[in-house]
Amino acid sequence: MAMVYFTSSRAPVEEPERWYQPQLSAINKLERLLERSGILDDIERGDQVALKTHFGVRGTTKPLRSVFIRKVAQMVKTKGGEPFVTETTGLGMTRERCFATGKIEAAEENGYTSQTLSAPIIIADGLKGFDCVEVCIDGAQLKKVYVAKHIAEADKVISLAHFKGHMNSGFGGALKNIGVGCVAKTSKYDSHIYDPPSINDLCDGCGACVKICPVDAIREWKVDIEKCIRCQGCAEVCEKGAISVKWTSPKDLSERFVDCAKAVLDLVGRENLRYVNFLLDITPHCDCCPFSDNAIVPDLGILASEDILAIDKAAVDMVNKAPILADSMAKKAKDKFHGMYGWTHSSYQLNAAKKLGLGSMKYEIIKVE
Ligand code: SF4
Ligand code: SF4
Incomplete structure (x- = not known):
C-alpha cells in the first residue's frame, strides 16, 4: 500500500472578517504537504535536483503556475540542494518547441524565468533534443530508451506535474511527465510513431x-x-x-512511454525520484496544445508521493469521483478520460505501469491541512 499525501485547494473562510489567513494559500499548503510527506527529506547538501515540469507552449494559459515551482525550489535550497527547473524539447525539427531556444522563449512568455522560479532553467536534452544516455530495458514494447542527459546526471528528480487530460494517453500526470518529459527526441519518436520514416x-x-x-x-x-x-x-x-509515418495507437503510446518511464527510474534510481501532481485547472488537453480549454472538474488540490503509479491512480480516481463542470468537454462517464475522447482510457497507462512493477495501484490518502 503506497502513501499518497493530499492537500485540498479549498480555502474556507468561515467568518468574512477573518479573511487574512495566509495559511490557506495553496503555496503554503504545498509547503506543509512536502514537509509532511517527507519527499524532500533525502536531499543532501550539493545534490543537483531536477524539478521537471511543463512550461506549456505559446498560447497555453493554464500550465502549472510558477509560484508552486518556486516554492519547491526554495525548499530544495533549504535542504542544501541545488535545484534547476527542466523540460525537454518536442518531437520534430521545425517548430519552436523542437529546440531549447524556443522552449525557453515560450517558458519566459508563460512566466517562467530564473527569477520567478528561484532556480535556473536547463533544457535537459540539449539544444536540438539529442543529448541523451542510452538505456537498455525489458519494456513491454521498447528495448532501448534515450534518457535526457541532464536528467541522467541529476542526483534527484522531482516531478511537478500539472494533472490534466490528454487526447491520446487519456491523462497526463507523473508517468507522462517522466516517460515523455524526461527522454530525448528519439524516444519521443519511438513512443509516438511505429517505424522509422x-x-x-x-x-x-x-x-x-x-x-x-x-x-x-x-x-x-x-x-x-x-x-x-x-x-x-x-x-x-x-x-x-x-x-x-504511422502514429501509435493510444494504448501503444501509453505502453511505450511507460516503458520510457521505467528506463528513467532504472537509470536515476527509484529512491531518487519523487512526485507531486497538481490537480488544478484540470483541462481536457495537454499543455503542448496552443490553447487551454475550460477545466473539466473543479480544482481538487495537490498530491505528493514516492510512488509514481499510486499518485497517478489517486489523481485519476479523484477526477473520476469529482462533479463535471458545465460548459466543459467533460461527459458523465465512469472514466472521464474515456468519456471525453472515446478512443483512449486512463487504464492504459496505469495497467502498463503495474505490469512493469513501477509502483502500486493500492494507496492510502493522507490528508494534510
Ligand atoms: S521525400 Fe521527396 S518530396 Fe518529400 S521532402 Fe524528400 S525529396 Fe522532397
Ligand atoms: S531520416 Fe531520420 S534523422 Fe533524418 S530527418 Fe528523417 S527522421 Fe530525422
Missing part, C-alpha cells in the same frame, strides 16, 4: 528532407535506418506526403 512514390526529389536531416541519413531518396535518429524532421518538411 520511409519515402514513397510521391517523392518529387525536392531535397527538403535531405537538407533538414541532422545526420545525413537520406541518400538517393532512401532513409538509411541505421543512421536515422528518428527526429521526424523529414516527415514535417515533406509537402508531397512522400514520407509516411
Whole structure:
C-alpha cells in the first residue's frame, strides 16, 4: 500500500472578517504537504535536483503556475540542494518547441524565468533534443530508451506535474511527465510513431528532407535506418506526403512511454525520484496544445508521493469521483478520460505501469491541512 499525501485547494473562510489567513494559500499548503510527506527529506547538501515540469507552449494559459515551482525550489535550497527547473524539447525539427531556444522563449512568455522560479532553467536534452544516455530495458514494447542527459546526471528528480487530460494517453500526470518529459527526441519518436520514416512514390526529389536531416541519413531518396535518429524532421518538411509515418495507437503510446518511464527510474534510481501532481485547472488537453480549454472538474488540490503509479491512480480516481463542470468537454462517464475522447482510457497507462512493477495501484490518502 503506497502513501499518497493530499492537500485540498479549498480555502474556507468561515467568518468574512477573518479573511487574512495566509495559511490557506495553496503555496503554503504545498509547503506543509512536502514537509509532511517527507519527499524532500533525502536531499543532501550539493545534490543537483531536477524539478521537471511543463512550461506549456505559446498560447497555453493554464500550465502549472510558477509560484508552486518556486516554492519547491526554495525548499530544495533549504535542504542544501541545488535545484534547476527542466523540460525537454518536442518531437520534430521545425517548430519552436523542437529546440531549447524556443522552449525557453515560450517558458519566459508563460512566466517562467530564473527569477520567478528561484532556480535556473536547463533544457535537459540539449539544444536540438539529442543529448541523451542510452538505456537498455525489458519494456513491454521498447528495448532501448534515450534518457535526457541532464536528467541522467541529476542526483534527484522531482516531478511537478500539472494533472490534466490528454487526447491520446487519456491523462497526463507523473508517468507522462517522466516517460515523455524526461527522454530525448528519439524516444519521443519511438513512443509516438511505429517505424522509422520511409519515402514513397510521391517523392518529387525536392531535397527538403535531405537538407533538414541532422545526420545525413537520406541518400538517393532512401532513409538509411541505421543512421536515422528518428527526429521526424523529414516527415514535417515533406509537402508531397512522400514520407509516411504511422502514429501509435493510444494504448501503444501509453505502453511505450511507460516503458520510457521505467528506463528513467532504472537509470536515476527509484529512491531518487519523487512526485507531486497538481490537480488544478484540470483541462481536457495537454499543455503542448496552443490553447487551454475550460477545466473539466473543479480544482481538487495537490498530491505528493514516492510512488509514481499510486499518485497517478489517486489523481485519476479523484477526477473520476469529482462533479463535471458545465460548459466543459467533460461527459458523465465512469472514466472521464474515456468519456471525453472515446478512443483512449486512463487504464492504459496505469495497467502498463503495474505490469512493469513501477509502483502500486493500492494507496492510502493522507490528508494534510
Ligand atoms: S521532402 Fe518529400 S518530396 Fe522532397 S525529396 Fe524528400 S521525400 Fe521527396
Ligand atoms: S531520416 Fe531520420 S534523422 Fe533524418 S530527418 Fe528523417 S527522421 Fe530525422
